[in-house]
Structure formats: C-alpha cells, structure tokens
Amino acid sequence: MGKALDLHFNKNGQRTRNIKDMETIRQCIFNKYLGAKWDWKPGQINIFNLESTKIGAKTWVHYDVREFETKYLADEFFTKKFSKNEKSMIAIAKGIGLKDMCNCLGIYIRDTKGTKDKEERIDSNKLKTSSLGISFITAFESCKLLPYNDSENHATIGYGHLISSRSVEELVKNNSMPKKYRNGITKQEANDLFISDLNVTEEGLRKRVKVPLFQCEFDALVSLLYNAGVDLKAPKLFTHLENKEYQAAAEEFKDIINRGTASEKSLRNRRLKEVDIFNNSNYINN
Incomplete structure (x- = not known):
C-alpha cells in the first residue's frame, strides 16, 4: 500500500460523498480497532494517523504510516503477495475486474484521469493543504536534519526551512549559526518547522488570492x-487568478524557474508537476 491509502466507499451501489458516513467509518473502525489518531500531531509516533475533515479528507478516508520509525517501514511489513498463488494484489484485483480498486501509482497521486472531488470551487479561506499536497511538497523539498545551502546558497534545514540569507559556511565562520540548529534537528522538529512554514504559506496565499479554488x-x-x-x-x-482565468494562471507557473541558474532544470520539473496538480488533480512527484 505504500505509506498511505485514500479509501472511497460505496453505499447502495454508489460512492458515498456523505461526510457523516466518513466520520462513522473513521471512528467506528479506524479509531476503535486500529487506535488511529488525528492529523499528525506532535508525539503521535508509530501509530496510524487519520486526516480529519477540517484538514481536507471530507468524502474519503485517508490514513497513513508516515510517522512510523524507519525500522517499521521495512519491506517485510508490507504485504505484496498472497502465499497461495504468489500474484501481486494488483494483478489479482485486475484479474477479477476490480482494476480501479488498486490504481496505485505512489502516495503522490489521487486520480490519473484528472477528475476533481469538488463539483464546484469553494472559498480559499475554507481550504487547507491536503495530505496529498503535503506529501508532494515534502517529497520535493526532502528532509535534511543538518544545515545545508539551498540552490540560492542560503542556509536551510529540514523541509526547506530558511535559516538565513547567508550560507552555512558564513554562519559557521562568524559563529552566527543559531544555537538550535548547530548540531542539527530531530525529525519531529523538522516536521514542526514544516507545519509552521506551511501555515505561513497558506495564510499568505489566502491574502493574495480571494477567488474560489478547487482543492x-x-x-x-x-x-x-x-x-x-x-x-x-x-x-x-x-x-x-483575480479574473478567474484559471487555465491562464496555470500556464504562468512554467515561467517561475529562475532561468539561467543551476536550479532551473529541477524547478522546471517541479512547476510542470504543479501545473498537473492544478489542472488535473494529478499528484505525481516523479
């Protein structure tokens, strides 16, 4: 299953989009029998985490193991084959006509056909970054627990958290590296910095974009x-965006690539992936 699952449920033969149904499933199954907790709060290590409706999972159930320690994420803990026939679960599902049940291309994708869960755009003030959005961002940023220089030679740590506009070497030479970063940080501290930076980014976006948006x-x-x-x-x-020219807005992503710099190629790749998310709800990182 990778590190996460987004589960959709049918009721009377059709997919249910009722939030109340999702809450019942979360509480009566995942909370009760798996001991799942909510929204990746500090200290929730080595347990299943559920995404709540206030974060984004409204008409589906999202749960993951991304806060498990590495030793629990070894291949031996991820069932991939049935012992009797040694076929993969995806092959079995396709063989019995359940091809959509295992449409798994990694944790950064929701729908390869580009369908949107929302029937209409909603006020951006009511939106938070979804779990798929978070996974996409953290995969591109990657997590480094020791200070490093970003593509602009700025001291950085964690998931792209800016320490200073000066380089790591300059901060060390002048003994001006903040004490809390000198010996590195823990994964939990990196997560906390990320959530803090994410909140700042979301608030900044809401101030600049007043038109309704899809998730x-x-x-x-x-x-x-x-x-x-x-x-x-x-x-x-x-x-x-202000004029609600959404397709034209998406095209502008492609120009934000720091032309002529060492980071241009990687930024071009990221922008194209972001455009795919924007237009098609396609969360593919690689």
Whole structure:
C-alpha cells in the first residue's frame, strides 16, 4: 500500500460523498480497532494517523504510516503477495475486474484521469493543504536534519526551512549559526518547522488570492509559494487568478524557474508537476 491509502466507499451501489458516513467509518473502525489518531500531531509516533475533515479528507478516508520509525517501514511489513498463488494484489484485483480498486501509482497521486472531488470551487479561506499536497511538497523539498545551502546558497534545514540569507559556511565562520540548529534537528522538529512554514504559506496565499479554488488548485499554489516564497512577484499569475482565468494562471507557473541558474532544470520539473496538480488533480512527484 505504500505509506498511505485514500479509501472511497460505496453505499447502495454508489460512492458515498456523505461526510457523516466518513466520520462513522473513521471512528467506528479506524479509531476503535486500529487506535488511529488525528492529523499528525506532535508525539503521535508509530501509530496510524487519520486526516480529519477540517484538514481536507471530507468524502474519503485517508490514513497513513508516515510517522512510523524507519525500522517499521521495512519491506517485510508490507504485504505484496498472497502465499497461495504468489500474484501481486494488483494483478489479482485486475484479474477479477476490480482494476480501479488498486490504481496505485505512489502516495503522490489521487486520480490519473484528472477528475476533481469538488463539483464546484469553494472559498480559499475554507481550504487547507491536503495530505496529498503535503506529501508532494515534502517529497520535493526532502528532509535534511543538518544545515545545508539551498540552490540560492542560503542556509536551510529540514523541509526547506530558511535559516538565513547567508550560507552555512558564513554562519559557521562568524559563529552566527543559531544555537538550535548547530548540531542539527530531530525529525519531529523538522516536521514542526514544516507545519509552521506551511501555515505561513497558506495564510499568505489566502491574502493574495480571494477567488474560489478547487482543492487541487489550492495545493498547487501552496507548493509554488512554499518553494518560491509567499511574496513571489508573479503579477500575471495573480491577475489571471483575480479574473478567474484559471487555465491562464496555470500556464504562468512554467515561467517561475529562475532561468539561467543551476536550479532551473529541477524547478522546471517541479512547476510542470504543479501545473498537473492544478489542472488535473494529478499528484505525481516523479
């Protein structure tokens, strides 16, 4: 299953989009029998975590093991084959006509056909970054527990958390590296920094974008601003959004790539993935 599952449920032969049904399933199955907790709060290590409706999982159930220690994420703990026939679970599902049941391409994808869970865009003030959006951002940023220089030679740590506009070497030479970062940080501290930076990014986005958005559009914009900064100067992008010219806005992502720098290629790749999220709700990182 990878590290996460998004589960959709049928009721009377059709997919239910009733939030009350999802809450019943979460509480009566996942909370009760798996001991699952909510929303990756500090200290919730080595347990299943559920995404609540207030974070984003409204018409589906999302749960994951991303807060498990590495020793519990070894291949031996992930069942991939049935002992009797040695076929993969995906092959078995397809063989009995359940091809959509195991449409798994990694934790950064929701729907390869680009369908959106929302029938209409909603007020961006009511949106938070979804679990898929978070997984996409953290995969691109990656987590480094020791200070390092980003592509602009700025001292950074964790999931792209900016320490200083100066380099690590300069901070060390001048003995000006903040004490709390000198010997590195823990994974939990990196997670806390990420959530804090994410909240700042979301708030910055809400101040700049007042038009309604799909969840996938919100996630793509959060990823862009988390990477490029909440004060990003992209007048065409924000003008298109203000005018509700969503497709034109998506095209503007492609120009935010720091042309002529060492990071241009990687940024171009990220922007294209963000456009795919924005337009198609397609959360593919690789």
